Amino acid sequence: MQEIVMPINNQGMALLCLLIPLLPLAGFIINGLGNRSIAKGLVSFIGSGTVLASFLITVYLFLDFTSNGSRAYTVDFYNWISVGDMRIGFSFLIDQLTLLMMLMVTGIGFLIHLYSAGYMSHDENFGKFFAFINLFMFSMLLLVMGSNYVMMFVGWEGVGLCSYLLIGFWNKNTSYNNAAKKAFIMNRIGDLGFLLGIFLIFITFGSVSYPQVFAEAANYTGGIDSGVMIAITLLLFVGAMGKSAQIPLFTWLPDAMAGPTPVSALIHAATMVTAGIYMVLRSNVLYVLAPTTLEVIAIVGVATAVLAATIGLAQNDIKKVLAYSTVSQLGYMFLALGVMAFSSSIFHVLTHAFFKALLFLGAGSVIHAMSNEQDIRYMGGLRKYLPITFVTFLIGTLAIAGIPPFAGFFSKDELLAHVWEHNKLLWGLGMLASFMTSFYMFRLVFLTFFGTFRGTESQKSHLHESPFSITLPLIVLAILSTVGGFLGIPAVFGEGNHILQNYLAPIYSYAQVANAAAVAPLHLDHATEWMLMGISVAVAVVAAIFAYVMYVSKKTVPAPEGERLSPVHNLIYNKYYIDEIYDTIIVRPLMWMSAVFHRVLDTVVVDGIVNGFGKLTTYSSRTLRYAQSGMIGFYLMVMVFSIVLILFLNFFIG
């Protein structure tokens, strides 16, 4: 039966919970106000230190939570909004999912802060960078800790804002600013859906607080797949589409690579983009009530996974390849959500956070060594110069490609096993994407670290392994990418050893009540499970061998800019011209409409009215001033006649 989530009555714990988001906020304020007047050492100490403190508190909270029987609780601070029947509290919900996300956000966040201290050390706006990234930590923690949809929305907007600020961090470059604007605007489209979803939740359940909404939903009488449920879940999913870069709102994420590399790692790979998955997972009880939406999510997810993977095959910018792989992996996570493999999805979120942060930070280390060169066509042979980066990057690649025993294998395999049970076609497409993922990741590794160096002489003389503050996070993340998968050991190796699944089980208790059939555990016989595992490993290895043959044995280097490509290659190299299509069917007509409105409504109508008043006044004053002739006799005459006129009017009209 369902446990009711109780508010905690321990003041000390409540304070600790509050400190977790407040510490990064304090860091933001200090570093933001003292941008250039605080010494760089102190800035990085404050920036990283506050996040480390949050992480340690989170660990303490986690240990306390698990040792006290893993009972979810809320921490209420005050009544934030109260209008009519609506009461929205400023409160946190601490449960298994929240703690997992908090650990991930603060843990990886701290590593990336540490990395930034080294990576950004030459930047003049060092303090600004740390301020923004701390603000991001605050918003993200608010997003995952909030106990109602409105607080989630506040965090949601906060991370969107930080994403915008950080993509456009080097704001002297117009194309970076455009990328930032694109990310912001695309996210707004999604946010509108999210907001409408929240309104609909409030109308349907009379509350936006999770415990109340989920309890109501568990006893929902409208039946499964009712119209309102589909509407709510679809609207929420539109929000997730924007934030987590799914078709059709994914084009901002590759462009978001304009930001500094630590930002790409933290915001656009490990944490913020998984907010959409967190949101769907948090609302799992609503989603199990709307299987139709889940079908849509699965289709969108798999389409995104395949599409992004194909684009990744032909990109030459090291960060762009990783960006498309992020989009593709996010597609996997949504695919998992779509087939109701909720735990597998969050498992993949977790492992992906490890290995994708690792890959991005590794890419950052490479870019750092290459004096800001990002094009893999000018790299090669870096393994000799950057040994630590090479080894850790290789681990990340093995993890994302799904080669055992690295983390990605476990999560992706589990995820695809669920998909297999649900729909064989989706599984096939997932496998296809997996093949391509492995191929383009190994292509990246081989082109970057193997072969001979293809850059300029001056770049070659600068090649050096990155400093300790950069390699340390790489090593830690490499370890996590290696062992992270053992959180979810497949059933063949012992039933009930899936630590993560056991841990997360309580968050589906409402869903269990609402639609028990939907959340039934996976039951595959061991032979099938072995077969699926075998296929997925084989696919990854074959792709890796292909990449090896092509880029190491044959020493193929992608064609330089401007060379003629085969039509298919050209199509994927240009990202299916999706940006151009959006430009033609959405941006251009909007621009045109704005231009028309500007010319017609604004310049003619509005300006006409405003300027008209001005002109009228000027004109009439210019004319009337001749009445002020200075002749007293004339004034007197006018006065007399006016009085006479008034008297007449008074007599004959009044």
Add this chain to the structure above:
Amino acid sequence: MNNIPEVIQTIPLDYYLFFSAALFVIGIIGVLTRRNAIVIFMCVELMLNAVNLLLTALASYRGDANAQVFVFFIMAVAAAEVCVGLAIIVMTYRNIRSTDVQLLNYLKW
């Protein structure tokens, strides 16, 4: 001895009305046609007195003392006004050696 209202009532009301109207119109015409500030000023006084006369006559015919009190007020204000007005005229004369209002046309567009 008859009291004052009765004395006033020995002349019909119409006469008073016509007389004060005539005085008033003379005043207006004077104000509009003359150029000498002092004459204009006198014409204004003439108009004031036309009104005073009318008020007094009507007051006695209607047996209402309010209008008579009002007349006193008008006279007091007129005295103050004469004070100020004549001072202005004197200053004007000192400045332009004339009391012709047509010459005072500096303040215009």
